[in-house]
Amino acid sequence: MTTLRFIDHLRELAAERDVVLCDVWGVVHNGVMSFPEACSALKTFRDRGGAVIFITNAPRPADAVRRQLRRFGVPDDAYDGIASSGDLTRSYVAEHPAKAIFWLGPERDSAIHEGLDPVFAPIERADYIICTGPFDDETETAEDYRALMMQARERKLPLICANPDIVVQSGDRLLYCAGAIAELYRELGGEVVFYGKPHRPIYERAMALARERRGEDTPLSRVLAIGDSVRTDLMGAHAFGIDLVFLTRGIHSEQFAGIDQLDPTSVKELFGRPPRALMRELKW
Template identity: 55%
Template structure:
């Protein structure tokens, strides 16, 4: 297995692409602070004339995600549009108009329902469940939800997973996401629809936004995805038929030898387990 090049800079790759689909958490910020080099790199990509669409598994509408980016001082000049798994989740909720829903997740994700004709019901009677995360992701684990999942399984309750990520960085700590609960439910035999990466609907929406920003359709071979997860970002890019740049300093940092200097053999192991290889690798996104 030949490892792709470990690049110090994005600049040599940039001329090959007319659009960039960048992950947010782990690439542009860690939930606490923004990464200036990454923001600068995306601004330079846009300055070259390429479209930049941020693609995130955040279970919130894109405008809410944009406001969070503002609070972390990610410049609006770094991107043309945001597409979230929350956007995809909302489209599925609209399709289920007239059915009752139970929200499994923290109150901070309630914006996923804003402006929609939604009728809530207890878990014991709801027609379906929207899972956006753990109520207390600093203390709970997916196993804390097993009893509720067993009830859902008994009722054959359909689940929409509003955030397919299993874990995400918050500062220097990894916390569980909705994907961890959804995966547990799926292994128990439950029916789950994953709204975000690595599944096709979120990429179709992101590519449409990229075409809108560019003023023309962008060929798949001229699109580069950037992310820090082999499970969601690498797999999703390959499913969408586009190139992928892997950032090593995100959620896989410890697996690949640390944040400062990724280990070649460890990288090969991670990619072998994923069954695919990125176009290139960078420690952090930088121009």
């Protein structure tokens, strides 16, 4: 294994690629405001003929994600489409119309249910759980839900995780996500269905959107993923068979402070199988 070094610019790899599958939180915004250089880099890639698909574990449909991106200052011309775990979760709900849902998540995620006419029920009468996150991610962790998850396990309720992320960056803080609760439930012996990275369906959805944009299929060798999470972005890209540029400014930033290159031992400890390259932040 060779030493893994940082690159400074997306253009160092862009000539070899036709499609970029780009993570959102921590890459193009921090949950408060956009990163202008990252948005500009993606726009430049598009201007040169490439397609950019945002691939996000946001537990909301693409239209709701787009509205949020606009509020954060991410311009529409930075991307061509959005593949969200929220849309995949909506498909599951649509396929089980007669089943009662216990919804675990904050009110801001209510768009995940729009147009589906779901039947909600308390945990005692629900047929399954839709988890979009803690009720209050400002103060709560997965441990706050241990008793509830034990109750769900006793009833053998499937938990549909609409956001496999464990944490997400919001400004200068890390907030817990649905994935943290889902992993606790799985540790307790509960059944969990994950929608989003690192699982294959969201990548298939992203590539379908790229096909719509380009009018043809794209060989995986011409696809580049960009992300900041080992567990979701890197593992998902490897499993799908595409390269990934790993950004070190995101949720793993403390591990990369002051590092200019990684020796083989450090690469194995941090990544297992390494990414294509490292960047501190996305820029052209």
